[in-house]
Amino acid sequence: MNASDTPAGTMGGNPEQLRQECICPECPTYTPCARDAQELLYCVAGRSPRCITEDLGCICPTCPVADRIGLEHLTFCLLGSEAAQRAGRDAR
């Protein structure tokens, strides 16, 4: 088994590769503003600074990254990164 195939091996791994797999642009909550700002990977990077304000549903559970790095939460663009949500606080 390759270490990069495991959640532990990928967490903190290659963010650029994870960005390429992020399906946020297909989500109803994602906005043209977020697209223009090239915002992606909210699960790691934290919430959108200004582009996303309304929760219209989250498709993160169907994203390959969610399985890969073992995400337990949702709606990262509004609620903060996985790490922040696990810590029980908002990521500003």
Ligand code: SF4
């Ligand atoms: S889990 Fe959500 S925020 Fe993270 S990469 Fe996938 S679609 Fe983007």
Ligand code: SF4
């Ligand atoms: S984090 Fe979830 S709710 Fe936000 S844009 Fe990505 S898929 Fe949609």
